[in-house]
Amino acid sequence: MIEYQNVVKEYQDNGALIKAVDDLSLQVESGELVVLLGPSGCGKTTLLRLTNRLEDLTAGQILINGQNILEQDEVKLRQKIGYVIQEIGLFPNKTIAENIGMVPKIIGWSAERIEKRVQELLEMMNLDADLFKDRYPAQLSGGQRQRVGVARALAADPELLLMDEPFGAIDPINRKEIQDQFLHLQDKLQKTIIFVSHDIQEALKMGDKIALINNGQVVQFGTPEEILLEPANDFVQDFVGTERAMKALDLVQVTEIMHEVEYKYKGLAVQDALTWFRKKNNEYLLICNRDQKPLGYVSHQDLVDDYAAEAVIDDYIRDLYTVLHPQDTLKEALNVMVTNEVTTLCVVEEGALVGVVKFADLQDYLSKNYRREHQELKKA
Amino acid sequence: MIEFLINNWHQALVLAGEHLFIVLVATSLAAAIGIPLGILISTKEDWAPVVINVANIIMTIPSIALFGIMLPLLSIFNAGLGTVPVVIALILYSQLPIIRNTYTAIQNIDPAVVDSAKGIGLSTWRRLIEVELPLALPVIIAGLRIAIVMNIGIVTIAVYVGAGGLGKFIQRGIDQVYEEQIMAGALLVALLAIVVEALLYGVEYLVTPAGLKEGQQHD
């Protein structure tokens, strides 16, 4: 756990006083990935550099796992904290393998162990180990170098990682892949990570929590959902941008807009179904078995020509093809609807029906969000 | 002149060896002082202008004047003439190129590289050995090269305070009004300087880290 308590960092710049970090307090729980998000110059890099003591605090204190960082030897402290600097900063005189293996080497790992680790990290970073390990940084592209920078920070398996825009120089396709891989890795490793970004999209994707920073202060600290859906003030509002409604698609789960639906059980007489259709003026009827497992639906159209007195609807059930799960997002719902050309989807949890989502509900949700956005913009 | 050299090749070799020996001993001592000083002022920014200015002032003292100043002082130890004042003078003159090159070489290392080295937990020593010195070495060697070539010239003049070396040909040639001998001495000094300079260029290339030699394929 990292605790920032009333942290202040001032710089003297030609007589002018710059408050790069201004009485900032923040708590990062163990195993949590917190994104520091904010405009250029808001103090993100400074906060990282205070954490590993590359800069000295003007006031306040920083505790790592309850221990004040000033009470620790600064070199030892840094060896325990993986650091990816914004400018990458690989050692040009060392090969890629030597760059990655630097910290393991100085803390005394054996050569074989380092070699294995280098191999593993390069693969993790999507770089062909055999091809790259003996190259020098100058022989790599910017994005490749950045990945080596991340590998170097991870090398000695630090509990805590400080990452300053680690994927900024990587092209969008590779970036997405690296982000996914990194998240996957983080699922397993559960490291405590402070991740600087000024890309809202990246922050939403990567962060367990996001700390929105402005002028050296935390403006809002919360989950991506909270930041998006309940922006604390105009600054956050502006920062998350006018596409918020669209972005919400990524974050809001189908359970938010799903509603209950009337259904009938298997074995229903066609006669009764027809009565139901007439009464409800509906076109489709959902059919479940006794465990609430949706089996399919029947269409009014299929039934009207059929008058066999004792018939049951079981023969008329059409397949659902695809269902949603509660944790699916609105975006996934929209995607499924568009690709399967359906307008209603069942939401199923552990085999049982919990509700349905209709295309109209999606539309409603979006337009409501959009209207709110516009009203707030007009007010501003 | 060719004739003179053919007749005196043995002595020419001895004097050239002597010449080179004085230069190398002096420059080694100078490096042992100047390189650490250069490293030191690269970490103590405030001292840098002071140290470099002092080295600069020393450099502007004409060598004859420097020998003149040293003569009475060193006479106390009975060393006013001979190799000692020459070596001391060379050490003093060498300071500027050695300190300045060491200092600028370390200063010019990409701050991001130094920062990341610090940030991932390299101690000051470690950083110097693993990163800063290897990156600075070619420029430091260039400083040594400048010092050595300069010193080859100064030793020639230092023959007047009793140092050995190729200056002896020139001195004797002047005394005996023997032009061939003067020219032979001058030619040999020039040749020595050129050869040594070329060799040191080679060393400079050799110590350039492989990662910097490969050229910049990507930006």
Ligand SMILES: Nc1ncnc2c1ncn2[C@@H]1O[C@H](COP(=O)(O)OP(=O)(O)OP(=O)(O)O)[C@@H](O)[C@H]1O
């Ligand atoms: N060494 C320094 N001396 C003087 N001012 C500094 C120094 N380092 C940072 N600052 C100032 O402190 C403020 C915060 O800088 P910082 O680098 O932390 O911003 P940032 O949020 O990382 O920005 P970016 O997104 O552009 O990287 C800026 O106004 C910057 O100019």
Ligand SMILES: [Mg+2]
């Ligand atoms: Mg920054």
